[in-house]
Amino acid sequence: MTRRQPPRFALALLERLVPGSTCMAGDLIERYEQRASRWGIWGEVLAAIAIEWVHRTDEIRPLRLVDLQPADAIERTRRFGRRGSTINLTGSPVYGIGGLGIAILLPLMTLVMPAAWGLFIGSIVVGILLGVVMISMRRKRLG
Amino acid sequence: MPRHLLTDFELMILLAVLRVEPQAYGVRIARDIEGATGRRVLLGAAYAALERLEANGLVSSIIGSATPERGGRAKRFFRLTPRGLRAVKNTQQALSAMWRDIPQLKEKLT
Numbered sequence: 001m002t003r004r005q006p007p008r009f010a011l012a013l014l015e016r017l018v019p020g021s022t023c024m025a026g027d028l029i030e031r032y033e034q035r036a037s038r039w040g041i042w043g044e045v046l047a048a049i050a051i052e053w054v055h056r057t058d059e060i061r062p063l064r065l066v067d068l069q070p071a072d073a074i075e076r077t078r079r080f081g082r083r084g085s086t087i088n089l090t091g092s093p094v095y096g097i098g099g100l101g102i103a104i105l106l107p108l109m110t111l112v113m114p115a116a117w118g119l120f121i122g123s124i125v126v127g128i129l130l131g132v133v134m135i136s137m138r139r140k141r142l143g
Numbered sequence: 144m145p146r147h148l149l150t151d152f153e154l155m156i157l158l159a160v161l162r163v164e165p166q167a168y169g170v171r172i173a174r175d176i177e178g179a180t181g182r183r184v185l186l187g188a189a190y191a192a193l194e195r196l197e198a199n200g201l202v203s204s205i206i207g208s209a210t211p212e213r214g215g216r217a218k219r220f221f222r223l224t225p226r227g228l229r230a231v232k233n234t235q236q237a238l239s240a241m242w243r244d245i246p247q248l249k250e251k252l253t
Contacts, residue, residue: 006214017246024190027169031186033212048187055191122160129230 006032010045018052149234153201155180156192157231160202160221168207168218193221201227 011025018024032041109116149157159175160167175186196202207218223231242248
């Protein structure tokens with residue numbers, strides 16, 4: 001008898017995007033073996049990712065620049081057993097998509113929707129301007 | 144100090160853990176709630192609730208051994224802590240106290 005193959009991409013996505021979800025992935029395989037459809041598993045995975053994003057808790061001071069942290073931050077970090085947030089240096093705001101992803105996406109965008117370049121460059125310019133304004137306002141406030 | 148009362152889903156989760164112990168892991172817990180209530184339980188929601196309950200010290204968990212039927216992934220078994228059992232009892236008492244002396248609820252359902 002051949003065993004049904006669960007949607008491997010869905011499970012990989014789950015384990016990549018939801019920390020500590022290996023046991024849940026095992027549960028989904030078991031559920032799939034019993035009765036669930038492929039769409040059912042996909043639904044479970046997408047729901048789990050959405051729940052994780054909604055309930056994600058970050059430390060108040062992710063850079064750990066000072067030793068003294070608010071008691072609440074330390075307590076929350078301890079309780080949820082999360083590691084300190086990492087800083088995304090990949091040039092992409094989407095977790096898991098780095099330089100290679102950008103290198104693939106940009107030529108694809110040029111081929112499929114060249115008009116989107118205007119939006120892309122415009123958003124970079126607006127982002128830089130916004131950053132400059134925020135820095136100057138903060139400097140002015142601090143004297 | 145106010146007693147810790149549970150939400151309906153947390154209460155269902157804890158009762159299911161008690162019902163299926165010592166085999167209280169994701170699929171069994173979800174299936175037990177689905178069987179008893181007819182409500183579909185997403186594993187993601189169940190795990191989110193279980194992790195919250197564990198963070199509050201109401202359940203504890205241990206990781207079992209990996210099995211090939213689950214793609215080499217282990218089961219995570221949950222059990223109630225004494226604090227969790229107390230929270231279930233407190234919630235039951237609070238609900239029972241509110242149930243009492245409501246005439247509409249004493250009539251038989253047709």
